[in-house]
Amino acid sequence: GRPRDLAGRKIVVSAGGTREAIDPVRYIGNRSSGLQGYALARTAVARGAEVTLVAANVVLPDPAGASVVRVESAAQLREAVLAASDGADVVVMAAAVADFRPATRHDAKIKKSDAEPEPIHLTKNPDILAELGERRRQAGDAVLPASDPGLGVRDAGDARPGRGAYPLVIVGFAAETHDVLANGQAKLARKGCDLLVVNRVGEGLVFGTPDNAATVLVAGGEPVDVPLGPKEDVADTVWDLVAARLG
Numbered sequence: 001g002r003p004r005d006l007a008g009r010k011i012v013v014s015a016g017g018t019r020e021a022i023d024p025v026r027y028i029g030n031r032s033s034g035l036q037g038y039a040l041a042r043t044a045v046a047r048g049a050e051v052t053l054v055a056a057n058v059v060l061p062d063p064a065g066a067s068v069v070r071v072e073s074a075a076q077l078r079e080a081v082l083a084a085s086d087g088a089d090v091v092v093m094a095a096a097v098a099d100f101r102p103a104t105r106h107d108a109k110i111k112k113s114d115a116e117p118e119p120i121h122l123t124k125n126p127d128i129l130a131e132l133g134e135r136r137r138q139a140g141d142a143v144l145p146a147s148d149p150g151l152g153v154r155d156a157g158d159a160r161p162g163r164g165a166y167p168l169v170i171v172g173f174a175a176e177t178h179d180v181l182a183n184g185q186a187k188l189a190r191k192g193c194d195l196l197v198v199n200r201v202g203e204g205l206v207f208g209t210p211d212n213a214a215t216v217l218v219a220g221g222e223p224v225d226v227p228l229g230p231k232e233d234v235a236d237t238v239w240d241l242v243a244a245r246l247g
């Protein structure tokens with residue numbers, strides 16, 4: 001059995017992959033299955049947490065005991081995650097959020113003709129993970145002592161551990177193929193999160209498979225390797241580290 005070390009904690013997990021509409025029938029999407037996010041939600045429930053799962057286009061059955069909010073686009077995922085994050089202890093962004101969306105969404109289905117097709121212009125989506133980190137930073141609080149690097153603490157006077165700065169722990173995901181540690185540490189700092197789960201994508205398939213190999217980067221701490229295995233193993237390692245940070 002798992003420890004009940006997340007009992008009473010409010011946890012938000014995003015899962016799956018967003019779809020960005022081109023017209024009423026077409027979209028730009030990605031191959032994320034939602035399996036890792038669902039494994040996170042299931043294991044968090046098993047460890048006693050109150051879990052809100054924000055699921056983008058996932059075809060898996062709802063995990064028992066989690067409350068599930070279904071979304072399609074990055075904009076909808078952002079609204080749902082920010083709403084659920086209010087007063088949450090932990091947010092884990094496991095969803096593959098589209099970096100770009102079509103600048104205009106056609107109201108009618110685009111017709112094919114003999115002419116060359118129109119190009120699809122893209123515009124940037126907001127970075128939800130970075131926004132969560134920034135909001136917490138602006139709340140002027142820090143979870144870690146000011147001496148810990150990587151959390152964006154502006155100076156020692158800003159460090160007021162855990163008081164009113166929600167979410168207390170922010171976890172991101174990243175897929176890196178090379179220089180995993182260096183690229184990952186830079187991303188961890190840039191996004192202002194506490195943990196960054198780096199999928200080692202070179203070692204085999206990750207998307208749509210039940211197995212995963214990862215390194216969890218820890219702000220102000222040593223990275224933790226999770227050997228190739230079920231996505232529950234990555235999830236439990238994340239929850240071990242989250243529980244330790246929540247104290």
Ligand code: C5P
Pocket residue numbers: 074093094095096097098099125126127128129130171172173174175
């Ligand atoms: O920058 P990159 O896409 O590699 O970062 C991945 C992490 O950032 C994931 O945790 C993902 O959920 C999150 N993300 C986000 N909003 C975006 C793009 C990525 O929250 N627009």
